[in-house]
Every structure is written in C-alpha cells, then in structure tokens.
Amino acid sequence: MGLISNGTTLLDAGALDSGIATGAMTLLSTATASSSSTIDFTSGIDSTYKEYIFKFISIHQSNDGADFQFQVDTGTNTNYNQTITSAGFLAYHQEDDSASALSTHSGSAVLHQETGFQDLGRSLGNDNDQSLSGELHLFEPSSSTFAKQFMAVINEAASDNGTNQRHVTGYINTTTAITRIRFKADAGTIDSGTIKMYGIK
Amino acid sequence: MAVISNGTTIADAGAFSVGLGDMVHIKTITASNDANVDFEHGSSSVVLDGTYPIYLFKFINVHPATDTVEFQFQANAAGATGFNETITSTVFRAYHDESGSGQAVEYYAAKDQANGTSYQSITDDVGNGNDESLAGELYLFNPSSTTFVKHFMARTTDYNSNDHNLTWHTAGYFNTTTAIDQIAFKFESGNIDSGIFKLYGLKDS
Numbered sequence: 001m002g003l004i005s006n007g008t009t010l011l012d013a014g015a016l017d018s019g020i021a022t023g024a025m026t027l028l029s030t031a032t033a034s035s036s037s038t039i040d041f042t043s044g045i046d047s048t049y050k051e052y053i054f055k056f057i058s059i060h061q062s063n064d065g066a067d068f069q070f071q072v073d074t075g076t077n078t079n080y081n082q083t084i085t086s087a088g089f090l091a092y093h094q095e096d097d098s099a100s101a102l103s104t105h106s107g108s109a110v111l112h113q114e115t116g117f118q119d120l121g122r123s124l125g126n127d128n129d130q131s132l133s134g135e136l137h138l139f140e141p142s143s144s145t146f147a148k149q150f151m152a153v154i155n156e157a158a159s160d161n162g163t164n165q166r167h168v169t170g171y172i173n174t175t176t177a178i179t180r181i182r183f184k185a186d187a188g189t190i191d192s193g194t195i196k197m198y199g200i201k
Numbered sequence: 202m203a204v205i206s207n208g209t210t211i212a213d214a215g216a217f218s219v220g221l222g223d224m225v226h227i228k229t230i231t232a233s234n235d236a237n238v239d240f241e242h243g244s245s246s247v248v249l250d251g252t253y254p255i256y257l258f259k260f261i262n263v264h265p266a267t268d269t270v271e272f273q274f275q276a277n278a279a280g281a282t283g284f285n286e287t288i289t290s291t292v293f294r295a296y297h298d299e300s301g302s303g304q305a306v307e308y309y310a311a312k313d314q315a316n317g318t319s320y321q322s323i324t325d326d327v328g329n330g331n332d333e334s335l336a337g338e339l340y341l342f343n344p345s346s347t348t349f350v351k352h353f354m355a356r357t358t359d360y361n362s363n364d365h366n367l368t369w370h371t372a373g374y375f376n377t378t379t380a381i382d383q384i385a386f387k388f389e390s391g392n393i394d395s396g397i398f399k400l401y402g403l404k405d406s
Binding site for chain 1 (some may be wrong): 204206207208209211219220221222223224225254255271289290291293294307308310313314315316338342343346347350352353354355368370371372373374376378403405
C-alpha cells in the first residue's frame with residue numbers, strides 16, 4: 001500500500017518514492033579510537049557509491065611527532081600494501097609567528113609506486129589539546145578499469161606548536177577493486193578520535 | 202504506529218527507518234545590506250553545539266557593498282562576546298586574471314594568524330561590480346569539545362576587483378578548549394550587500 005499525500009506518492013513498495021529528497025551523503029560507519037593500533041573499515045566499500053568520504057575528528061595520537069597514515073587492500077586481504085603514487089603540499093604557521101610558508105611534500109611524505117602507508121598528517125603534537133581533523137575522498141574504489149584516485153585535506157596541531165594545512169592527493173595504482181582501508185599512527189597508537197565513513201550518491 | 206510498506210518498516214517510534222541523508226540543513230540566512238551574518242547556537246533555530254561533530258557553512262554569491270574588501274569570520278566561545286577567540290592559521294592562494302597575463306600560487310603570510318584574535322580573512326579584494334561576488338565553504342570540527350582546539354578549513358573562490366579569479370585555502374584552529382557556539386561572517390569594511398549563507402550539520406550516527 002502506498003502513502004499518498006495531496007496526490008503525491010511519498011512511499012510505496014517498501015521504499016520512499018524516488019522523487020522524495022533524502023540527501024546525497026549517507027553515513028555508513030563510525031569508528032572511535034581508544035589507544036588503537038589500527039582503525040580498519042573492512043565492509044561497506046563497494047560499488048554502491050562512486051565516492052566515499054572519511055572524516056577525521058579530533059584524532060589524538062599517543063606519541064609526539066608521529067604521523068597519521070592510511071593504506072588500502074583488496075578482497076579480504078590484510079596486507080594493506082597497495083601501490084601508491086602521491087603528491088602533496090602544506091601551508092604551515094607557528095603559534096609564535098616564527099615561521100610560515102607553503103612547502104611541497106617530499107621524501108617519505110610522498111610515495112612513488114611504493115607500497116608503504118601514505119601519510120595524511122605528519123609530526124602531530126600529543127599535548128592534551130592537540131589533534132588532527134580533516135577528510136579523505138576515495139573515488140570509485142570498485143572500478144576494475146581505473147587506478148583509484150584519492151585526495152585529502154587535513155588541519156593538524158603540530159608537535160612544534162603550529163598549524164599545518166595539508167593537501168594530499170594520489171592514486172592507488174591497481175585496477176582491482178579496493179574493499180578496505182586502514183588508518184594508523186606510524187609510531188604508538190591513536191589515543192582517541194573519531195573516523196566516519198560516508199557514501200556519496 | 203509504524204508505517205510499513207510492502208513489508209518494510211519506513212517509520213516507527215517517531216523516526217524514519219530508512220536513510221534520509223546525513224548532511225542536515227540547519228539554517229539559511231539571506232544577507233540584505235547587513236553588517237554581519239551571525240550563527241549563534243540557540244538563536245533563530247541555529248544548532249551549533251554537540252549535536253553534530255562537524256558543521257559546514259556554505260557561502261553563495263556573497264556580494265559586498267564596498268569594493269576591494271576582505272571577507273572574514275570569527276567565533277565566540279560559549280558565554281563569550283566580542284568575536285576575538287585565539288586563532289593560529291595558514292593561508293595560501295592562487296589567482297589568474299581575465300587577460301591571462303598573471304597567475305601564481307603563494308603562501309599569504311600577511312593574512313595568517315599566530316595566536317591572534319582578529320577576524321580571520323578567507324578571501325580578499327572581493328569586487329562589488331554587479332556581477333562580482335564570492336562563494337565557498339567552511340568546515341568547523343568538533344566545536345563543542347572541551348578537550349581539544351577546534352580545527353577549521355575553508356576554501357573560497359571570488360571574482361575580485363582586479364578582474365581576477367582568486368582562490369584561497371585557509372585552515373587553522375581556535376586555540377581554546379572552551380566550546381565554540383557562535384560564528385559570524387563579515388567584510389572588513391562595508392556591509393554584506395547580498396548573499397546566501399547556509400549551515401549544515403553532519404550527523405554523528
């Protein structure tokens with residue numbers, strides 16, 4: 001039985017009518033860190049959505065100066081070692097105004113056909129009020145044709161008491177579907193923080 | 202009473218059981234020759250507290266009364282006034298003029314703050330020609346936290362008074378562990394002649 005109001009079908013056949021606006025951004029999963037070595041999303045990444053967004057909220061790590069990173073894997077694999085080529089840059093500024101600049105990521109901050117974890121945040125501070133927030137977009141992870149593009153924007157309170165605005169982009173150089181993603185600190189644990197995964201219709 | 206269609210529960214116990222989207226529109230303010238646009242929790246149906254972990258402000262065709270002005274924002278901590286919270290921020294920008302004769306990307310040290318309390322600019326030199334305006338967005342993370350600094354990230358595009366397209370990328374944090382519950386936008390001088398401001402919340406669960 002349908003539900004019809006003023007001549008407009010609102011719902012029928014077990015679903016809202018396709019003409020009803022329901023928003024294009026769907027929260028799929030939330031992970032809350034608690035001295036976590038890794039945070040994995042191992043389900044929900046498939047062909048349902050062409051774009052997935054991961055939001056990072058007040059990520060606080062146990063070790064001062066540690067990096068916040070991600071890698072992905074295919075199928076039910078747990079190696080998290082897909083081949084990545086990436087680029088990035090940051091704008092930084094110290095609280096005491098002693099330094100500020102725009103700087104290109106180099107060295108271990110970027111990967112070139114490498115299988116290590118990709119840094120999203122670097123040299124984070126672990127003072128009680130220091131953290132990282134931002135987002136990572138992963139495009140069409142289920143594609144069997146294209147490499148998988150990603151881009152991230154991060155703001156972090158750095159261990160040297162400044163703010164870093166990081167822009168990280170790249171591609172996962174595989175035509176196999178990506179089904180899972182892992183976040184971790186390069187040293188120590190993720191003390192606290194929330195990571196949310198959304199699908200974009 | 203539940204609403205069940207074809208065996209599927211659509212709504213029950215005062216809530217929908219089907220996904221309605223997780224980016225929730227909270228408030229739209231349409232500026233009309235206003236000195237500022239102010240979103241304050243608890244005022245005029247604005248929600249800006251622990252209800253959502255992330256808030257998103259969108260600016261659409263914001264047009265200044267005065268030519269060549271900066272567009273700015275600041276916050277108030279809960280119970281505070283004056284829009285003078287402590288900010289450390291970074292800014293970089295890129296521009297390209299209509300003639301194709303000039304383009305660059307640069308860190309913009311003149312507009313960042315180091316534990317400053319000024320309004321944070323998120324673009325400048327906005328033109329007030331009839332077809333000139335700015336648009337963009339600002340994310341505010343976890344404003345109700347009483348533990349962490351409050352991160353923000355903004356990006357804007359504007360048609361500036363020198364007939365450039367200009368894009369700014371601004372990020373930073375409010376260096377306070379008091380909850381933020383009020384955000385205001387304004388131009389450095391003159392009024393906001395017109396423009397649409399929207400506030401969204403991204404659901405926690």
